[in-house]
Amino acid sequence: MVDGQVRTTDVTDPAILAAMLAIPREAFVDEGRRPLAYIDEDIEIAPGRYLMEPSPFAKLVQLAAIRPGETVLDVGAGTGYSSAVLSQLAGRVVALESDAALADRARAALAALAIDNVAVVTGPLRGGHAEAAPYDVILLEGAVEVLPDALFAALRDGGRLVAVEGRGNAGVARLYLKSGGTVTGRRAFNAAVKPLPGFERTPAFVF
Numbered sequence: 001m002v003d004g005q006v007r008t009t010d011v012t013d014p015a016i017l018a019a020m021l022a023i024p025r026e027a028f029v030d031e032g033r034r035p036l037a038y039i040d041e042d043i044e045i046a047p048g049r050y051l052m053e054p055s056p057f058a059k060l061v062q063l064a065a066i067r068p069g070e071t072v073l074d075v076g077a078g079t080g081y082s083s084a085v086l087s088q089l090a091g092r093v094v095a096l097e098s099d100a101a102l103a104d105r106a107r108a109a110l111a112a113l114a115i116d117n118v119a120v121v122t123g124p125l126r127g128g129h130a131e132a133a134p135y136d137v138i139l140l141e142g143a144v145e146v147l148p149d150a151l152f153a154a155l156r157d158g159g160r161l162v163a164v165e166g167r168g169n170a171g172v173a174r175l176y177l178k179s180g181g182t183v184t185g186r187r188a189f190n191a192a193v194k195p196l197p198g199f200e201r202t203p204a205f206v207f
Contacts, residue, residue, distance in 0.1 A: 001025070001038040001054050011058040019088035020058060025051075027109050028081035042194045045079050046102055050194040052141055056164070056173070057082065060139060063175050063188050064162045066090050070136035073154065075125050076196045080106030082141050083118045090137070093118040096129045098198065125198045128154040135159060142196025143171045152176070152183050164191045 002020050011017065026037035029051060033043060042050040066072060069091040074083045077095035079102055086093045087110075095118050097103040103122045110118050121129055126148045128138070134156035140163040147163060155161060161176040161183075169192050176185040 001040075005040045005053075005055045006058045009055045009059060011055070011062050013062050015089055016058055016061055016085075019085045020054070022088060023081065023084045023113070025054075025081055027113065028079040028084070028106075045105075046099060048197055049076075049078055049099065049102065050142065051078060051081055052193055056191045056193050057085075057141075059189060059191070060162050060164070060173060061085065061089070063173060064137045064139055064160055066137050071132075071134075072137045072139065073129060073132070073135040074139055074141065075128070075151070076141035077106055077120065078102050078141060080109045080118070080120065082139070083120070084110060084113065084115055086139070087115050087118050091117065094129055094132045094135070095120045096125060097122055098125050125196065126150060130154055137162070140164070140196055140199075143167060143191075143193050144196055144199035145201040146199055147176075148199075152178065155183075157181070164193050167195060168192055 026034040029037050042053050045051050066089040071092045072086050072090040074095045077083045077097045083093045083095035103120050107120045128151045133154035136159050138161040143164040155178040159178050164171045164173050171191045173188045173191045174185050
């Protein structure tokens, strides 16, 4: 997976490559899907929820430029694979999950791997778990249509938020930086990933 899917898509950070080699992806999918754990596709972990394809996930993590000792909020952590990888790069990870069953699976998988710097919490994904804010980095585990102000408010000054905006082949990965209370963003690369429920745009009223 790392050699065939990640390195070949311009992910060159040795810390990310080492983290993805260290974390067994199959530990975070259903037993029946474990033979598919390393394919270059999104893997369904619950109805409407997916484990992101390895390449775009690795590219998003590289874009976030996580440094040792930083605190990361993993939004839509699912069964915990993404948080496990992030745990190898950051000082502390808060894994936010809205589905209690997925959160329980994440806790069990992380405990089985003796990963002790990830806190799995449940709550609305849009809220950004303000209780543990501010965060140095916020990463969203799926494509979104809108980014709530609450997520930007949860960023530390100097913090970064990484997300894919748009659906399907129209998805674009963007990096947002917070400085002096102001957030600016830039386009990074095209990315087609499955949507993260809860971040849909509210339809405008038409007369």
